[in-house]
Amino acid sequence: MLGTFSYCNPTKLYFGEGAVRSLAGELAKYGKNVVLVYGGGSIKRNGIYDEVVGILRECGKNVAEIAGVMPNPTLDKLYEGMKIAREHNADLLLAVGGGSVCDYTKALSVSVYCEEDPWEKYYLRFEEPTCRTLPVGCVLTMVGTGSEMNAGAVITNTHTKLKIGHVFEDESIMPRFSVLDPKYTLTLPHYQMVAGIYDIFSHICEQYFSGEDDNTSDYLSEGLMRSLLVSSRIANKDMQNYEARSNIMWTATWALNTLVACGKSTDWEVHMLGQAVGAHTDATHGMTLAAVSLPYYRHILPYGLKKFVRFAQNVWGVDRAGKTDEAVAEEGLQAMEAWMKELGLVLHISELGVTEDMIEAVADSTLVMEGGYKVLTREEIVSILKESL
Amino acid sequence: MLGTFSYCNPTKLYFGEGAVRSLAGELAKYGKNVVLVYGGGSIKRNGIYDEVVGILRECGKNVAEIAGVMPNPTLDKLYEGMKIAREHNADLLLAVGGGSVCDYTKALSVSVYCEEDPWEKYYLRFEEPTCRTLPVGCVLTMVGTGSEMNAGAVITNTHTKLKIGHVFEDESIMPRFSVLDPKYTLTLPHYQMVAGIYDIFSHICEQYFSGEDDNTSDYLSEGLMRSLLVSSRIANKDMQNYEARSNIMWTATWALNTLVACGKSTDWEVHMLGQAVGAHTDATHGMTLAAVSLPYYRHILPYGLKKFVRFAQNVWGVDRAGKTDEAVAEEGLQAMEAWMKELGLVLHISELGVTEDMIEAVADSTLVMEGGYKVLTREEIVSILKESL
Numbered sequence: 001m002l003g004t005f006s007y008c009n010p011t012k013l014y015f016g017e018g019a020v021r022s023l024a025g026e027l028a029k030y031g032k033n034v035v036l037v038y039g040g041g042s043i044k045r046n047g048i049y050d051e052v053v054g055i056l057r058e059c060g061k062n063v064a065e066i067a068g069v070m071p072n073p074t075l076d077k078l079y080e081g082m083k084i085a086r087e088h089n090a091d092l093l094l095a096v097g098g099g100s101v102c103d104y105t106k107a108l109s110v111s112v113y114c115e116e117d118p119w120e121k122y123y124l125r126f127e128e129p130t131c132r133t134l135p136v137g138c139v140l141t142m143v144g145t146g147s148e149m150n151a152g153a154v155i156t157n158t159h160t161k162l163k164i165g166h167v168f169e170d171e172s173i174m175p176r177f178s179v180l181d182p183k184y185t186l187t188l189p190h191y192q193m194v195a196g197i198y199d200i201f202s203h204i205c206e207q208y209f210s211g212e213d214d215n216t217s218d219y220l221s222e223g224l225m226r227s228l229l230v231s232s233r234i235a236n237k238d239m240q241n242y243e244a245r246s247n248i249m250w251t252a253t254w255a256l257n258t259l260v261a262c263g264k265s266t267d268w269e270v271h272m273l274g275q276a277v278g279a280h281t282d283a284t285h286g287m288t289l290a291a292v293s294l295p296y297y298r299h300i301l302p303y304g305l306k307k308f309v310r311f312a313q314n315v316w317g318v319d320r321a322g323k324t325d326e327a328v329a330e331e332g333l334q335a336m337e338a339w340m341k342e343l344g345l346v347l348h349i350s351e352l353g354v355t356e357d358m359i360e361a362v363a364d365s366t367l368v369m370e371g372g373y374k375v376l377t378r379e380e381i382v383s384i385l386k387e388s389l
Numbered sequence: 390m391l392g393t394f395s396y397c398n399p400t401k402l403y404f405g406e407g408a409v410r411s412l413a414g415e416l417a418k419y420g421k422n423v424v425l426v427y428g429g430g431s432i433k434r435n436g437i438y439d440e441v442v443g444i445l446r447e448c449g450k451n452v453a454e455i456a457g458v459m460p461n462p463t464l465d466k467l468y469e470g471m472k473i474a475r476e477h478n479a480d481l482l483l484a485v486g487g488g489s490v491c492d493y494t495k496a497l498s499v500s501v502y503c504e505e506d507p508w509e510k511y512y513l514r515f516e517e518p519t520c521r522t523l524p525v526g527c528v529l530t531m532v533g534t535g536s537e538m539n540a541g542a543v544i545t546n547t548h549t550k551l552k553i554g555h556v557f558e559d560e561s562i563m564p565r566f567s568v569l570d571p572k573y574t575l576t577l578p579h580y581q582m583v584a585g586i587y588d589i590f591s592h593i594c595e596q597y598f599s600g601e602d603d604n605t606s607d608y609l610s611e612g613l614m615r616s617l618l619v620s621s622r623i624a625n626k627d628m629q630n631y632e633a634r635s636n637i638m639w640t641a642t643w644a645l646n647t648l649v650a651c652g653k654s655t656d657w658e659v660h661m662l663g664q665a666v667g668a669h670t671d672a673t674h675g676m677t678l679a680a681v682s683l684p685y686y687r688h689i690l691p692y693g694l695k696k697f698v699r700f701a702q703n704v705w706g707v708d709r710a711g712k713t714d715e716a717v718a719e720e721g722l723q724a725m726e727a728w729m730k731e732l733g734l735v736l737h738i739s740e741l742g743v744t745e746d747m748i749e750a751v752a753d754s755t756l757v758m759e760g761g762y763k764v765l766t767r768e769e770i771v772s773i774l775k776e777s778l
Binding site for chain 1: 391392393394395396397399400401402403404405406407408411444560571602603604605606608609610611612613615616619620635636639643648651652685708
């Protein structure tokens, strides 16, 4: 049954080759002080920086920059950005990059005028902003997080080794606009591309593997997964395939903009495990998810058998005839494992820098979610992490 | 390939039992003059009118009414409403009803301050509004049209026998908010329920049966269709099944809020045929679509064979093994026909009041679309209408 919920997602998306040409029209809606936010500098090498700065200049904007936003944006970096945005009296925060840069920019939006420490308010007490927030726009250059059309913002506190995401309730925290040009993603290394693909897949799975109801949201999830499987296999063999990359980009947006969670419960334990690995290793986000997923799903399978059977049939095309439910469900996970190997995803956290003596500490950093088929005990978390080694 | 497009849909949806309680919060955002728009009075019998009027009163609103909006809202009724809204100096137009009432209210929104005749500007020249427009809110009581989350508005000119829909480009024409309570739909007669279900199905089909690309939008469409088939069969046997009715309501919204058309071409010829039948008979919209669909799809099947094969497999679960593409495609349409008969849909336009001597006139009212697998000639339209008799 679809429960009671509200849905609103006002982000304006400009999709396709050359979509950045829409930027000028959007910039005209805001004041002249823009803070440009980006990461490690790849946008300078591939020309996107010059393109965006050129448009900002033509629009007569007064631009300050926050450069060097890292793959797991830190609280210290947030403090640094708050100072820059305040001094610049920013009218608009413009993120140019992947999910990390978009996440960081949304965290900045609610923090610049925050009356107290944003970590305490937003990431420990999970409160909504009560201060003036700044509008955010995104030019997306990497695919996976869905951050371009949601109100989520993950920040890592390197002092306490906690990587925490907050999905704000207020839709005004969502980007006002996002530019999605699949061409911008074509220069990404294979490792980053497939990590992003798995991040997308995991977003869908973690909303799908929860609840017993036969509702529309799960059918939409199956559609997104089926599309992603086809596109990812094409892109894996031919990274320059624009058609496949455009479908991957679009799937990513809809995998995590709240649609497929509407009216249903969700899990998110794989993200909690992966984020704990990320906080201890600074590994690529999507790979941390890939490395813990199969041990996690095999662990919870007996508690959510019916959904795993449905997953096997509707997503992986497993034929049910003459098989037990358990066999059908396991066949689905085997098909998923084969696909993960085909893409070259990391299947062991040891490859990401986790050693056996770190397991207890990673378990300490793993938040326990309550929406999945089994609420994990501390022992189960340790056991799943050991299985993932 | 997903083409270049923009997407923005800012309508705030309140979904689920008791969702009308969110109305007060939304009403607070607008001035005190509200025009309440509704249809034939069923909302007075089932208590929804009293509930909404009670909330308007508690919120201190000054309410004028436009009652008697008909299933196919007429241009004359639009003129009448324009006068009422102008005299009342409306700050908000609140539609309480099904798709016809929502459509009418959006048409009103762009017409009240229109500098010239709205029929000429919006329905003959398909222009965008250049005047002040009025915000629209919806409380949905019937399911099918998706009008609660899009910028479309169909109006019928009874003088020229033309029923024309205009989907406005500006997202500010979309309802600002819509209340979707599946309970409100439980009092609907079976005939209206299944007509709405087919309207939803047709919306998805008419976007799906266009283009050759393997894109995410079509996978989302398949997910929606699969969900609808399951829910419609449950609701057909048990009209009071809240779970099924809630999934149908949610599917309807996403079937026609532009999502599944993103980046692809669309057809809409079934709607053109059905609307022509509607303009000549005033028959229930969904039934006009049902009655022309199978002859239309069987006619275009050879031109879009690949998509019809995919439809048969992915939506109807037809096994392809050992069959020709033509046989698989036809088996899909047979499964669709069986489902339509199971629901009790009207399969012949003669049952809706069309007689053989009216065929030429109905053909005259049928607009020809260019996005489908075959652009119809006048002869083909006549032939499909005769097949539909």
